[in-house]
Amino acid sequence: MNNKISRITKRYSEDPARLLDVLHDIHSLKGYVDDDDVEQLAIELVLSEATINEVISFYHFFSKTPVGKFSIYLNNSITACFRGREAVKRALEESCGTTFGSVSEDGLFGLFDTSCIGMNDQEPAAIINGLVFTKLTAFRVKELVKGLKEGKPVSELIYEGTGGGNNADKDIQSMVQNNIRKGMLLLNRDYHKFEVLRKELKQHSPLEVIQIVEDSNLRGRGGAGFPTGIKWRFGRRVDGKHRVIICNADEGEPGTFKDRVMLTEFPELVFEGMVIAAYATAADIGLLYLRYEYKYLLRFLNRILGEMRTEGLLGKNAAGIKDFNFDIRIQLGAGAYICGEESALIESLEGKRGEPRDKPPFPVEKGYLNYPTIVNNVETLASAVKIIKHGAAWYKGFGVKDSLGTKLLSVSGDCRFPGIYEVEWGTSIREVIEMCGAEDVQAIQVGGPSGVLIGLKDIDNLGASNLMKWYKPSGMMVAQKFYDRKLSYSDLPTGGSIIIFDKRRDLLQDVVMNFMDFFIEESCGSCSTCRNLPSVMKQKLQKIIGGHGVRQDIDDLLSWGKMIKVSRCGLGQTAANPIVSSILNFRDLYEGHVQAMTDFDNEFDLEKSVQAANNFVGRKSVFHQN
Amino acid sequence: MSKKIIATTSLAGCFGCHMSFLDIDERILKLVELVEFDKSPINDIKVFTRPVDIGIIEGGCCNSENIEVLKSFRENCKVLVSLGECAIMGGLPALRNGIPIEECLREAYLDGPTVSENKEQVLPNDPELPMLLDKVFPCHEIVKVDYFLPGCAPDADLIWNALVALVTGNEMELPYEVVKFD
Numbered sequence: 001m002n003n004k005i006s007r008i009t010k011r012y013s014e015d016p017a018r019l020l021d022v023l024h025d026i027h028s029l030k031g032y033v034d035d036d037d038v039e040q041l042a043i044e045l046v047l048s049e050a051t052i053n054e055v056i057s058f059y060h061f062f063s064k065t066p067v068g069k070f071s072i073y074l075n076n077s078i079t080a081c082f083r084g085r086e087a088v089k090r091a092l093e094e095s096c097g098t099t100f101g102s103v104s105e106d107g108l109f110g111l112f113d114t115s116c117i118g119m120n121d122q123e124p125a126a127i128i129n130g131l132v133f134t135k136l137t138a139f140r141v142k143e144l145v146k147g148l149k150e151g152k153p154v155s156e157l158i159y160e161g162t163g164g165g166n167n168a169d170k171d172i173q174s175m176v177q178n179n180i181r182k183g184m185l186l187l188n189r190d191y192h193k194f195e196v197l198r199k200e201l202k203q204h205s206p207l208e209v210i211q212i213v214e215d216s217n218l219r220g221r222g223g224a225g226f227p228t229g230i231k232w233r234f235g236r237r238v239d240g241k242h243r244v245i246i247c248n249a250d251e252g253e254p255g256t257f258k259d260r261v262m263l264t265e266f267p268e269l270v271f272e273g274m275v276i277a278a279y280a281t282a283a284d285i286g287l288l289y290l291r292y293e294y295k296y297l298l299r300f301l302n303r304i305l306g307e308m309r310t311e312g313l314l315g316k317n318a319a320g321i322k323d324f325n326f327d328i329r330i331q332l333g334a335g336a337y338i339c340g341e342e343s344a345l346i347e348s349l350e351g352k353r354g355e356p357r358d359k360p361p362f363p364v365e366k367g368y369l370n371y372p373t374i375v376n377n378v379e380t381l382a383s384a385v386k387i388i389k390h391g392a393a394w395y396k397g398f399g400v401k402d403s404l405g406t407k408l409l410s411v412s413g414d415c416r417f418p419g420i421y422e423v424e425w426g427t428s429i430r431e432v433i434e435m436c437g438a439e440d441v442q443a444i445q446v447g448g449p450s451g452v453l454i455g456l457k458d459i460d461n462l463g464a465s466n467l468m469k470w471y472k473p474s475g476m477m478v479a480q481k482f483y484d485r486k487l488s489y490s491d492l493p494t495g496g497s498i499i500i501f502d503k504r505r506d507l508l509q510d511v512v513m514n515f516m517d518f519f520i521e522e523s524c525g526s527c528s529t530c531r532n533l534p535s536v537m538k539q540k541l542q543k544i545i546g547g548h549g550v551r552q553d554i555d556d557l558l559s560w561g562k563m564i565k566v567s568r569c570g571l572g573q574t575a576a577n578p579i580v581s582s583i584l585n586f587r588d589l590y591e592g593h594v595q596a597m598t599d600f601d602n603e604f605d606l607e608k609s610v611q612a613a614n615n616f617v618g619r620k621s622v623f624h625q626n
Numbered sequence: 627m628s629k630k631i632i633a634t635t636s637l638a639g640c641f642g643c644h645m646s647f648l649d650i651d652e653r654i655l656k657l658v659e660l661v662e663f664d665k666s667p668i669n670d671i672k673v674f675t676r677p678v679d680i681g682i683i684e685g686g687c688c689n690s691e692n693i694e695v696l697k698s699f700r701e702n703c704k705v706l707v708s709l710g711e712c713a714i715m716g717g718l719p720a721l722r723n724g725i726p727i728e729e730c731l732r733e734a735y736l737d738g739p740t741v742s743e744n745k746e747q748v749l750p751n752d753p754e755l756p757m758l759l760d761k762v763f764p765c766h767e768i769v770k771v772d773y774f775l776p777g778c779a780p781d782a783d784l785i786w787n788a789l790v791a792l793v794t795g796n797e798m799e800l801p802y803e804v805v806k807f808d
């Protein structure tokens with residue numbers, strides 16, 4: 001028995017539901033988890049070794065083998081690629097003396113790819129031993145690695161000094177920039193911390209709070225857009241020994257980073273929202289699921305929770321309300337996009353692999369440890385605070401009919417001013433483009449890879465005959481000018497990721513391929529559709545790009561895109577979107593690649609295919625021509 | 627009405643699909659009224675003697691001969707049907723696809739626990755033998771295939787219904803019983 005490991009499991013009362021924390025602590029201790037550790041954990045946490053191993057293998061930031069004294073995870077989002085990732089990668093390989101996917105011989109450096117880390121407005125970015133380094137260049141990589149070799153602590157190597165705002169806080173000390181370009185209701189300095197908890201909240205009964213939120217028509221900002229008031233009402237109705245509020249800060253959709261900025265600049269607003277939700281639904285357990293990539297915010301956020309406890313805003317009789325007992329714990333994720341899906345997130349919170357559950361039952365009925373559970377996005381909870389503060393009527397003054405209030409957009413890609421823009425719902429694509437200073441726009445990805453790629457072709461001379469057909473997630477085709485499409489739940493719904501591609505970009509080869517790689521990497525593997533089809537579809541796309549495609553291939557892609565919809569969760573259901581939406585909106589790119597004169601091309605090469613076996617058995621390849 | 631001409635073959639398969647075909651039992655008499663067989667193991671005709679309407683392929687492609695036969699089917703048949711798991715997906719033979727072909731050969735002829743008589747370490751390399759492909763391919767990755775009848779082996783009723791539909795030009799009957807596999 002290793003005492004150090006025992007001390008770690010004791011720290012979490014040998015609770016198997018805290019397996020993620022235990023594994024994180026072992027990683028901090030020695031960098032990876034070996035078979036002996038697993039054996040010991042199995043005994044102390046009363047889990048099977050297989051269970052522990054499958055959890056370790058599920059998460060990107062857990063490892064059974066050493067990952068280097070300095071483990072460097074370089075983001076591979078499309079924006080990083082367009083901002084010079086390749087040069088950074090080469091510089092890293094040269095100066096660390098190893099290749100990506102492995103550890104240098106001296107055990108000093110491990111180099112790994114990783115999916116979008118929420119820094120799309122300051123790429124290329126990497127995580128080194130839990131700290132974020134942004135705007136990397138080959139030059140900076142060399143300095144950085146030199147510093148690490150000289151034994152300087154990672155935290156001292158931040159080359160530009162700390163970023164603005166709270167990034168400079170003593171408990172953050174990060175070089176990450178906020179890049180807040182436009183604020184309205186949430187990103188507003190006219191915010192007095194915890195004022196609503198101290199004043200307005202007490203003036204309403206829990207049911208009144210729900211009613212106000214319902215009246216405001218607030219809808220979930222995590223992507224799905226479920227009405228928040230109704231979710232709270234459902235959650236309150238279900239009986240349970242405990243009730244749970246979860247704040248979803250997993251923010252894994254490539255291209256979003258607004259939750260990061262909210263948690264950096266307005267963490268109080270988010271926690272305040274959680275307390276309000278708990279009050280409204282009579283919840284006693286609060287959990288904020290923070291993606292591992294944002295670990296650098298953890299100490300800061302915990303400090304604020306501590307302050308809230310000191311001020312009586314959390315704990316027994318929270319916010320001075322009798323018999324309202326509520327506290328919040330932050331759970332760190334471990335690298336998995338799927339853990340943003342609410343039921344997978346709950347599995348992960350219980351210390352398991354983040355595989356989505358079958359629904360129903362929905363989390364409001366049976367969620368965390370089977371208690372009724374309300375999962376809300378960071379932005380949703382923050383909006384609820386403003387609604388309680390100023391009232392539903394006030395809130396309805398912003399936005400458009402089916403989409404009220406504001407939306408935080410994470411804008412990145414080919415534009416002069418990437419960053420966070422808080423806009424009213426109903427803002428058009430034209431306005432977004434003008435706002436962020438984008439020129440020569442070819443296409444825009446709305447809602448990240450799981451959203452849609454919409455085109456800009458011929459915007460300047462789009463005549464009546466040129467009206468384009470637009471695909472809507474509902475499956476309806478509508479004719480509409482691209483420029484005037486509006487961000488809203490009925491036209492262009494979005495969790496806020498906006499990635500802009502100008503005319504230099506090769507949409508199929510670079511963008512769509514990158515997005516497909518993302519889904520292939522992030523599928524949890526549970527449904528065969530989602531596990532297999534993205535790979536097969538990518539192969540077919542590769543075939544088309546390589547000049548071997550036929551028209552049938554395009555039709556196959558569309559029909560397989562329908563088949564994948566039977567997957568259990570939203571990840572699988574949207575995993576074909578990069579291909580399907582680019583076919584629908586950029587069909588000519590595909591047709592330009594496929595062969596017109598043949599209806600079959602298989603790329604099969606008999607001569608090549610028999611080579612290996614013939615070499616091995618020692619015979620010549622002879623072909624009969626008939 | 628002139629009878630439709632049918633051809634069948636088994637490539638890298640086990641003949642299970644052909645056996646299932648014969649499971650149509652007494653309907654085989656009806657079949658003879660509907661179709662005539664050309665190249666097929668059922669009548670042992672080895673080469674195509676005329677243009678064929680419907681070619682039925684069992685098995686995927688694991689060697690150069692399979693490729694040749696499959697291509698000749700495509701050339702001689704108006705409609706090509708992949709019959710069964712192996713033709714459609716590669717099936718059991720495709721289990722070797724994750725293993726380098728050299729390793730498979732070594733295991734089969736040199737090092738495998740059941741290899742007892744190969745002291746001279748002979749490997750099959752007679753020029754008369756078909757040449758092994760590096761992977762086992764489903765038929766539609768070699769030639770264009772028009773229809774797919776899944777199953778291992780496909781239910782006799784599924785084969786019958788498909789044939790009748792193809793011959794008569796009517797829509798195929800696909801009740802749940804003929805496509806469920808448990």
Ligand SMILES: Cc1cc2nc3c(=O)[nH]c(=O)nc-3n(C[C@H](O)[C@H](O)[C@H](O)COP(=O)(O)O)c2cc1C
Nearest residue numbers: 220221222248250251252340341342376377380570
């Ligand atoms: C693959 C996948 C990833 C998701 N990632 C997130 C995420 O990072 N943050 C989030 O708030 N919601 C995410 N969601 C949506 C959640 O399942 C859930 O709908 C949301 O957290 C509910 O909160 P809301 O109603 O406030 O939007 C994701 C969904 C799927 C299918």
